[in-house]
Amino acid sequence: MSNNLYIDFMISLLAGTIRISIPILLPALGQIYTQRSGILNLGVEGIMIIGALSGFVGAFFTGSLWFGVFSAVVAGLLFSLIMGFLSITIKANQVIAGTALTILGTSLASFLYRVIFGIRKLPPIIDSFPSLNFLGLSKIPVIGPIFFNHNILVYLALFLVFFTWFVLEKTTFGLKVKAVGEFPRAADSKGIRVGLIRYICVAIGGMYAGLGGAFMSIGYMDTYMDHMIAGRGFIAVSVVIFSRWDPKRALFAALLFGGANVLQMRLQSIGVNIPNQFLLALPYVLTILVLVGVSKKVAFPSAFTIPYSRNSK
Amino acid sequence: MYLLWIELSRVGTMFNFMTEKAIKEAGKVIEKPLVQMIQIKKTFSGIPANDCVDFTLKEGSVHGLLGENGAGKTTLMNILFGLYEPDSGKVLIKGEPVKIHSPLDAMNLKIGMVHQHFMLVKTLTVTENIMLGIKSTRTPFLDTRMIRNRIIELSGKYGLDIDPDAKIWQLSVGQQQRVEILTAIFKGADILILDEPTAVLTPGESEDLFSILRELRNSGIGIILISHKLEEILAIADEVTILRNGVKTGETLVTPSTTKQELTRMMVGRDVLFNFTGKDVNIGKECLSLDHLCAIDDRGVQVLQDVSFSIKDGEILGLAGVDGNGQKELCQILTGLRKTTGGTIHLYDQDLLTMTPKQCIDNKIFHIPEDRQKSGLIMDWDVQKNLILKNYDSKSISGRFCLSEQRIGEQADTMIQEYNIKTPGREEVVKKLSGGNQQKIILAREMEGDPELLIASHPTRGLDIGAMEYVRQRILDQKANGAAILLVSADLEEIFQLSDRIAVIYNGRIMGIVSPDAGISKIGMLMAGIMETENVGVDA
Numbered sequence: 001m002s003n004n005l006y007i008d009f010m011i012s013l014l015a016g017t018i019r020i021s022i023p024i025l026l027p028a029l030g031q032i033y034t035q036r037s038g039i040l041n042l043g044v045e046g047i048m049i050i051g052a053l054s055g056f057v058g059a060f061f062t063g064s065l066w067f068g069v070f071s072a073v074v075a076g077l078l079f080s081l082i083m084g085f086l087s088i089t090i091k092a093n094q095v096i097a098g099t100a101l102t103i104l105g106t107s108l109a110s111f112l113y114r115v116i117f118g119i120r121k122l123p124p125i126i127d128s129f130p131s132l133n134f135l136g137l138s139k140i141p142v143i144g145p146i147f148f149n150h151n152i153l154v155y156l157a158l159f160l161v162f163f164t165w166f167v168l169e170k171t172t173f174g175l176k177v178k179a180v181g182e183f184p185r186a187a188d189s190k191g192i193r194v195g196l197i198r199y200i201c202v203a204i205g206g207m208y209a210g211l212g213g214a215f216m217s218i219g220y221m222d223t224y225m226d227h228m229i230a231g232r233g234f235i236a237v238s239v240v241i242f243s244r245w246d247p248k249r250a251l252f253a254a255l256l257f258g259g260a261n262v263l264q265m266r267l268q269s270i271g272v273n274i275p276n277q278f279l280l281a282l283p284y285v286l287t288i289l290v291l292v293g294v295s296k297k298v299a300f301p302s303a304f305t306i307p308y309s310r311n312s313k
Numbered sequence: 314m315y316l317l318w319i320e321l322s323r324v325g326t327m328f329n330f331m332t333e334k335a336i337k338e339a340g341k342v343i344e345k346p347l348v349q350m351i352q353i354k355k356t357f358s359g360i361p362a363n364d365c366v367d368f369t370l371k372e373g374s375v376h377g378l379l380g381e382n383g384a385g386k387t388t389l390m391n392i393l394f395g396l397y398e399p400d401s402g403k404v405l406i407k408g409e410p411v412k413i414h415s416p417l418d419a420m421n422l423k424i425g426m427v428h429q430h431f432m433l434v435k436t437l438t439v440t441e442n443i444m445l446g447i448k449s450t451r452t453p454f455l456d457t458r459m460i461r462n463r464i465i466e467l468s469g470k471y472g473l474d475i476d477p478d479a480k481i482w483q484l485s486v487g488q489q490q491r492v493e494i495l496t497a498i499f500k501g502a503d504i505l506i507l508d509e510p511t512a513v514l515t516p517g518e519s520e521d522l523f524s525i526l527r528e529l530r531n532s533g534i535g536i537i538l539i540s541h542k543l544e545e546i547l548a549i550a551d552e553v554t555i556l557r558n559g560v561k562t563g564e565t566l567v568t569p570s571t572t573k574q575e576l577t578r579m580m581v582g583r584d585v586l587f588n589f590t591g592k593d594v595n596i597g598k599e600c601l602s603l604d605h606l607c608a609i610d611d612r613g614v615q616v617l618q619d620v621s622f623s624i625k626d627g628e629i630l631g632l633a634g635v636d637g638n639g640q641k642e643l644c645q646i647l648t649g650l651r652k653t654t655g656g657t658i659h660l661y662d663q664d665l666l667t668m669t670p671k672q673c674i675d676n677k678i679f680h681i682p683e684d685r686q687k688s689g690l691i692m693d694w695d696v697q698k699n700l701i702l703k704n705y706d707s708k709s710i711s712g713r714f715c716l717s718e719q720r721i722g723e724q725a726d727t728m729i730q731e732y733n734i735k736t737p738g739r740e741e742v743v744k745k746l747s748g749g750n751q752q753k754i755i756l757a758r759e760m761e762g763d764p765e766l767l768i769a770s771h772p773t774r775g776l777d778i779g780a781m782e783y784v785r786q787r788i789l790d791q792k793a794n795g796a797a798i799l800l801v802s803a804d805l806e807e808i809f810q811l812s813d814r815i816a817v818i819y820n821g822r823i824m825g826i827v828s829p830d831a832g833i834s835k836i837g838m839l840m841a842g843i844m845e846t847e848n849v850g851v852d853a
Contacts, residue, residue, distance in 0.1 A: 172449045179434045179445050186432035189396065190446035190496075191417030302435075310396065 007142070013259075013266055014146045019220065021258025022157045023048070023212045023229075027236035028243070028250045029157075029164045030208025036168065036245050037201035038181035038303040042098025043083045044209045045233025046105020051076045051213025053109040056224040057116060059126050068126075068218050069153075069211065076210015077203050079105060084202040088195050091307035102233070110226045128222040129153055153211075153219040160208070164247040177201055181301035184308035194308045209233065231284065238287050244298050253290075260286045345408040346371050347504050347535040348393065348424075353402035355388055362388040363399070364559045370504065375526060375536045377550035377567070379543070379580055381777040382748070385559040386539045387429070390506050393537075394426045395419040406504075420446065422504075425497025429508040429539075431489050435482040439475055440464060443496050467495060471528055486635065487518040494525065498534075505529065506537045511545055515635050516805070516837030523549050541580075543573045555579040581778050596813070597626030599661075600797035601647075601766050606656035608642055616642045617821045620656070624766070624797040629788070631812030631829075632801045633836055639821035640801045641683060644770050647799070648680045649673040660766060674703055679764035681755055683771045683801070689755045690743050697725035697739040700758050732757040733783075749780030756787055767791050770801045785811060805833060 027044045034041050041047075054075035059068025079101075086097035117124055129151035131138070138148040168174035176197050179187040184194045212232070217224045235257055243249035264279035272279075348370040355363040363385045370376045380386045391397045393404065395413040404411055406422050413419050419426070433442050440461045449456045464477040473491045481489060490510060497505050507526075511519040526549060530536055540546055546553050547567060555563040555576065563579035565571065602623040610616040616639045624630045634640060645651035647658070649670040658665040660676060668676065682688040690699050701710055701721055710720045725739040734753045736746055743751060752772070759767070769788055773781040788811060792798055802808050808815055809829050816826045817839035824839040 170455060171453045172444070172455055173453060175437075175441055175445060175455060178437065182434045182436055183432070186434055187445065189394075189416045189426070189428065189432040191415065191420055192445065299436075 009266065009270070011142060011145050013262055015149065016262035016266070017255055017259040018146070019150060019154060019258075020261050021254040022154050023215045023220065023232050024236050024239055024257050025251060025254035026157050026160070026212030026215060027205075027209040027233055028239040028254055029160055029247055030205035030212075031236055031240045032164060032168070032243075032245050032247060032250060033177060033201040033208075034205035035240055035304065036181045036301060037177045037198045038184065038301055038306065038308075039083075039087055039198055039202055040094045040098065040237070040305045041080070041083050041087075041101075041202060041205055042095060042234070042237065043080070043101025043105065044098075044205070044236055045229055045231065046102035046108075047076050047079050047083075047206050047209040048105075048213035048216070048229045048233045049109040050079045050105045051210030052217040052228055053113055053213075053224055054210065055214025056126065056217040059218050060124060065126075065129055065218055069214050072210040072214030073207045074210070076206040076208070076213065078206075080202050080206020080209070081199075083206070084199045087307065088198050088202070091309065094305045106226075113224060113226070123223045123225070125223045126218060129219045151219055153215050157211075157215070158251075161247045161251045168247070173197075173200075178301075180308075181303055184303050184306075185310075188308070188310060198308075209236075212236070235283065235287055238291050241298060241300075242290050242294050245301070257283055257286065346405075347407060348537075349403075349405040349408075350389065350393060351403040351405070353389060353392060353404075354400045355385075355392060355397060356400060357388075361559045363392070365402075366556065366559070366561045368554055368561075369564075370535045370537055371552070372503075372535055373530055373533050374551040375530050375538055375549055377546040377553035378537055378539045378556070379541065379546050379553050379576060380556035381541055381580060382775050383558075383777065384541075384556040384580075386541075386556055387508055388559075389556070390426065390508060390537065390539055393419070394424060394506060420500055420502075423500070423502050424504045424506065425500060425502030426506040427490065427493040427497065427508065427510060429510075429512060431493055433481045433489055433492060436480065438478055438480050439484075439492050440477045442481060442492065443499055446496060446500060463499070464495065467498060471495075471498070471525060473525065486513045486637070487515075487521070490514070490522065491525070494529075498529070503533065504535050504537070506539070508539045509541070510538065511540075511542065512803075513636060515840045516833060517841045519545075543576050543580075546576065547571060547573070557582060577778075594627040594793050594795075596628045597795060599623050600626050600628075601665075601799070602659050604657045604659075606643075606646070606658060607654045608639075608646060608651060609654055610642055615821060617646075617653075620818075620821070620823050622816050622823060622826060624799060626765075626797050627792055627795050628813045629792055629798040629800055629811050630826075631808035631815040632799060632818055633805060633808045633815055634803070634818035634840055636803050638818050640770070640818060643818075644680065644683070644768050644799075644801060647673075647766075647768055648678060677763065677765040679703075679759040679762075679767050681752075681759050681767070681769045681772050683774070685748075685751050685755055690751060692744040693742060695740045695742055696729065696734070696736050696746075696754060697721050699743050699754055700725050700728055703758055704762070728757040728761065732787075749776045749783075752776060752780065752784060756784065760787065760791060763794060764791065764796045767796050767798045768801070769798060771803065772800070773802075773804065773807060781807075805836065808836075809833070 027048055031041065031044060051072040055068040055072035058071030059065050083097060083101050086092040087094045131149050131151055133139070134148045138144040140148070168177065176187065176192050179192060180194050180197045188194050213229065216228050221228065239250055239253040239257060243253045260283045264282040267274070268276050268279055346369045348368070350366065350368040353363050353366045354361070366385065366389055368389065378386045378390070388397065392399045393413065395415045395418050398414065404413060411422060413422065434445070440457060443464060444455060444457070444460050447460070450459065461477045464475065467473070468475040473495055475488065475491055475495060481492070484492065490513070494505070510522060514522060526536055538546070538550060550567045552566050553564070553576070554561060557580060604621050606617055606620040607615070608617040620643065622630065632640060642651055646653055647665070649668050649672065653666060660678065663676065665673070686692055691702070704710065710724060711717055722739060728734070729736060729739060732753045734757065735750050743754065772788065773784050776784065785807065788798060788800065800808065800811055812829055814826055815829055815831070815836060817824045817836055819840060819842040824842065824844055827835065
C-alpha cells in the first residue's frame with residue numbers, strides 16, 4: 001500500500017469511526033439517565049428501529065429533515081413509555097419487558113413500513129443531512145475530513161455528551177436521578193417522587209434512542225431498512241455499563257465500538273484475507289469480551305432493575 | 314402500679330368516645346400539642362398493626378414511644394411521616410387537622426424523621442444528601458456552595474461535627490445518624506421522630522446522641538423517640554406512650570420515681586424476670602481455639618486482624634461489639650463459609666480451616682445465623698423442610714433410596730412440640746410465621762443432635778420479650794449439656810446475662826476479653842475502640 005493510500009485509509013477509518021459511533025453514543029447517553037434511575041431498558045433496540053422509521057417517514061412526507069428528527073424523538077418517547085408503564089407502574093420484570101419491547105418495535109416498524117410504502121422495486125429515498133464544512137475548516141488536510149466534515153446530528157450528539165454530564169452532575173434533577181437509582185426509599189422519604197423520576201428517565205432514554213434511530217435512516221443513510229439498527233441498541237446498553245454511567249467515558253466506549261465496526265467494513269472492502277463472517281462478528285465479539293471483563297468490577301446502581309413499592313417492607 | 318395502668322386504659326377508652334368536636338375544644342383549652350394522632354387504624358394484609366391508637370406530643374418535650382418489636386411503633390410513626398396511609402383516624406398538627414399523603418407533606422408540616430435504617434444515599438456526599446430534600450434556590454441548578462456553608466454552620470451550632478464533603482459510606486454509623494438529624498433540622502423541623510436511634514450505637518455514642526437531643530429539645534423541638542429499651546426511655550424521655558400488639562396500653566410522665574417494672578408491665582402485659590437456670594456449669598476442656606486469625610471481606614478490606622481467643626466446653630463467650638466490626642465474617646469462617654488470610658483455628662485437636670461447611674456440621678459446629686430470613690431459613694418452604702435443611706442426608710429421615718415423607722413429618726411434629734413452635738401445622742410456609750416462631754425452627758434444627766460448638770449470632774434480634782426469654786434459656790440449656798458457645802450480640806444486656814467471659818470486637822480486632830463483672834462502661838469503651846494503657850486481661 002502506498003503512503004498516500006495509507007493516509008486515505010486512515011482518514012476514512014477515523015472519520016467513519018466518528019460517524020458510526022453516533023448511533024451507539026446517542027442511545028447510550030439516554031440509557032445513562034434510565035439506568036442511573038434504576039431501570040434496565042433492553043427495549044432500546046426496538047425504540048431505535050421505531051425512531052429510524054418515524055424519522056424517515058416524517059422527512060419523506062414533509063420534505064423537512066428536522067421534522068423527521070422531531071417525529072423520531074416523539075415516537076421514541078411514546079414508545080419508551082410502554083417500557084415505563086411495564087417496569088414502573090406494573091413492576092414487571094425488566095429484562096422480559098425490554099426484550100418484548102424490542103421484538104414489538106422490530107416487527108411493528110417492519111409492518112408499518114410495508115403498510116405505508118407498499119412493495120416497491122426501488123426503496124424510497126430522501127436527501128439526508130448534508131455534511132457541514134465549518135467555513136472551510138473541512139478543507140484542512142487530514143484533520144478537516146476527520147473532524148469537520150460531518151452532518152449536524154454528529155455535532156448535536158457530541159454536544160449531548162456535555163449536556164448529559166451537566167444535567168447529571170450540576171442540576172437538582174440529576175441528583176434526584178442518582179438517588180432514585182441508588183436508594184429509592186431514601187429518595188421517597190425526602191419527598192422525591194420515585195415513579196415520576198423513573199418515568200422521566202425512561203422517556204429521556206426513549207427520546208435519545210429515537211434520535212439515534214433517526215440518525216441511521218436520515219443521517220447516516222438515506223432510506224429505511226428493516227435490519228438497519230443491527231444490534232446497536234444492545235451495544236449501547238453494554239457501552240453504558242462499560243462506561244460506568246459516565247457520559248464522557250460513554251463517548252470513548254462508543255468510539256471504540258464504532259471503530260471496530262468501521263475497521264471490519266474497511267478491511268472487508270480492501271479484501272483482507274480473513275473470512276468476512278469473522279470480521280462481521282468483530283463488534284459483537286468485542287461487546288461480549290468487554291462485558292465479561294468489566295461487569296464483575298463495576299458498581300451497578302444499588303436499586304438496578306428493582307421495582308420500587310412504598311408499602312412493601 | 315397495676316391500678317394506675319387500669320386507670321390509664323380507662324382514660325384511653327373515655328377518650329375514644331369523645332366526639333371530634335370535643336377533641337378540638339379540648340385541644341384549645343389545653344396548650345396546643347405539636348402532634349395529635351386520634352384513633353389511628355392500620356392493617357397489613359388483614360393483621361392490625363395499629364388499632365385505635367391515640368398519641369400526643371407536646372412542644373419542647375421528648376416523648377418516648379415504647380413497645381416490643383412488632384407492637385406497631387414504627388407503623389404509627391410512618392403514618393405520621395406519610396409513608397403509610399392510615400385506614401382510619403385523624404392527625405392534627407399544632408391543632409390543625411391534616412392529611413399527610415407523603416413524606417413531602419410531612420416535611421412541609423416541619424416533621425423530620427431519622428429512620429432506623431438510615432435514609433442516606435451511600436454513594437453521595439453529605440451535602441448532596443441534604444440537597445436531595447431541599448428545594449434549590451437556583452433551581453434547576455444545584456446550590457452546592459450555599460448548602461455546604463449552612464451545614465458547617467448548623468453542625469457547629471449543635472455540636473454535630475460533620476464533614477460536608479465526606480461520602481456517606483466513609484462515615485461511621487454514629488456520624489451517619491448525625492447527618493440524618495442534621496438533614497431534619499436543616500429543613501427547620503420542629504417535630505423530630507427517631508426510630509430506635511441507639512440500636513446501632515455504642516454506649517458512648519448513645520450518650521453523645523442524648524446530649525444532642527437535649528440541646529434540640531431545649532431549643533423548642535418536639536422529639537418522638539421510638540424504642541424498646543426501657544433504660545433509654547428512663548434516661549431521656551419526658552413522657553412515654555406504650556403500645557402492645559398495635560394497641561395503646563398506657564401513657565405516663567416519666568419522673569424519677571418511674572420504674573422499669575411499671576413500664577415492662579404495660580409493654581409485655583406481665584412481669585418479666587429474666588430468671589435463668591443453668592448458669593453454673595462445670596467448664597471443661599478447650600473446645601475451640603483461634604490463633605492470630607486474619608481475614609478480608611468481599612471488597613478486599615481487612616475485616617479481622619489477629620483475632621485470638623478460646624472457648625471451653627460448657628462455657629459461653631460473649632462477643633460484644635457494634636454491628637459490622639467483623640462479627641459476621643468471623644461466624645462465616647467458623648462455619649466454613651469464608652476463607653482466611655492467616656492464623657489457625659482448632660476444634661479440639663482438629664484443624665478447622667480446611668473443613669468445608671458440611672464437615673463443620675458433621676463435626677457438630679452448629680450455627681444460629683444472624684439473619685434468619687436470609688441465611689437461616691428458606692422462607693417459601695414449609696416448616697418440616699426447613700427442619701431438615703441440615704440433616705437431609707441423615708438415615709433417620711430416609712428410606713432405602715428416597716427421603717421418607719412419613720419420617721420427616723414425624724420428626725417435625727416432635728420438634729414442633731418440643732420447641733413449642735406455634736404453627737398451624739408442619740406444612741405451613743415459614744414466611745407466614747412470626748419472627749419468634751421462625752427463630753424457634755432454627756433453634757430446633759441447630760440444637761438437635763447436641764452441638765459441640767454453638768455459634769449463636771444475634772439469636773434474639775427482633776424477638777419480643779417472651780420469645781427472647783425462651784431463646785436465652787435454650788442457649789443456657791446447651792451450655793448445661795456441655796456445648797461451647799460463642800454468643801455474638803449487639804445487645805449488651807443479653808451478653809451480660811449469659812456470658813461467662815466477654816470478648817469485645819472493634820474494627821476486626823479483639824480489644825479485650827473481660828469478665829462480666831468488669832461493668833458496662835468498661836465494655837462500652839472497648840466497643841468504641843478505646844483501649845486503656847493498663848493490662849486489660851487478655852487471656853488468649
